[in-house]
Amino acid sequence: MNFKSFIKKKMPVSFIVKRQRWKTLCLLKHEGKREFRRFFFSRAYAAPACSDQVQMESLLTFFVHQIEKGFSFDTYQYGRGRGALRNIADLSARLIEADAQWRDKSIYKDMVLALGEYCRRHVAANQDIAFVTELFDETTKLDIVAASKKEYPSIQLSLSSKVDNATVPFKELVERRHAVRAYSKKPVARVELEKAIEMSLRTPSVCNRQPARVRIFTDQQLISKALKVQGGFGGYDTPPALLLVTADLRAFMGANEHNEGYVDGGLFGMSLLYSLETCGLAACPLNTMFSEEADEQTRSMLAVPDNEVFIMYIAVGHFRETSKICRSQRFGIDRVLMN
Numbered sequence: 001m002n003f004k005s006f007i008k009k010k011m012p013v014s015f016i017v018k019r020q021r022w023k024t025l026c027l028l029k030h031e032g033k034r035e036f037r038r039f040f041f042s043r044a045y046a047a048p049a050c051s052d053q054v055q056m057e058s059l060l061t062f063f064v065h066q067i068e069k070g071f072s073f074d075t076y077q078y079g080r081g082r083g084a085l086r087n088i089a090d091l092s093a094r095l096i097e098a099d100a101q102w103r104d105k106s107i108y109k110d111m112v113l114a115l116g117e118y119c120r121r122h123v124a125a126n127q128d129i130a131f132v133t134e135l136f137d138e139t140t141k142l143d144i145v146a147a148s149k150k151e152y153p154s155i156q157l158s159l160s161s162k163v164d165n166a167t168v169p170f171k172e173l174v175e176r177r178h179a180v181r182a183y184s185k186k187p188v189a190r191v192e193l194e195k196a197i198e199m200s201l202r203t204p205s206v207c208n209r210q211p212a213r214v215r216i217f218t219d220q221q222l223i224s225k226a227l228k229v230q231g232g233f234g235g236y237d238t239p240p241a242l243l244l245v246t247a248d249l250r251a252f253m254g255a256n257e258h259n260e261g262y263v264d265g266g267l268f269g270m271s272l273l274y275s276l277e278t279c280g281l282a283a284c285p286l287n288t289m290f291s292e293e294a295d296e297q298t299r300s301m302l303a304v305p306d307n308e309v310f311i312m313y314i315a316v317g318h319f320r321e322t323s324k325i326c327r328s329q330r331f332g333i334d335r336v337l338m339n
Helices: 003-010 013-041 053-072 082-098 106-124 138-148 170-176 190-202 220-230 260-278 292-302
Strands: 155-158 212-217 241-248 281-287 308-318 322-325
Touching (some): 053 082, 053 106, 082 106, 170 260, 190 212, 190 260, 190 281, 212 260, 220 308, 260 308
Antiparallel strands (some): 212 241
């Protein structure tokens, strides 16, 4: 027996436990500082005044998506999104200055398509669009006007196209899945949701510890209150069902695993989205990046203990006979594959 083992054997168990907890606390503080430095001091995040091209493109995509979402409302809200439009114009001008080839990129073209549809809808309803066009340079303005004369390439979904979801190849299922925020009035039965959750149980997790947890909510008043705190479902009717995916931190052992719940929970969330699609249910993931106040409100409202971290909400309902959703164009592999 070496000296270290001898000392451990002689020490009280309570002392060893306290020492391990103190060590974990120190490591957590260190990891927290390291992550803070990486995110903040290295300026890795997309702050409003950022100058990095990827950051500016990410911000632009965020604001364009705000405009796009409005196209899927049952009743279009004219004049909506003026703040987003100002941000889009500012970022577009900065990107044109930073990259001579910016207008050739898909992000620019998607921006122009969305702004063209925004203008087309307003003109068709005899709404003034001067506040839009005056924000942009002449070349961009001409591109927007040209786009407004074409049909916006939105995605048309139909209930009949989903009947064979359970049997199609996975590649086709992936291409069929879209975030759907408007649903039929038909209630979603708990058994339908449980079936999708059960299909997701094969999701991998670190050392098979399976920290994912799911809560099902169908009470319309409770869902409405929860989504009001969440803040990202405005303009749409309350969904028939709402799932909350969390990760139980009790599944993890050390400071080096303190973020693993978000990884394993995210994997489970994506499995669940594909399972819902397979079951012929429409769904939309909603972020749970809560402020401290919103976190506390949600925990109290939905009885979520502190040992669980929020991963995502998923709004769920049955598909309508037909529905139109925004296209939300994806990057090509050249943007994702790094080597």
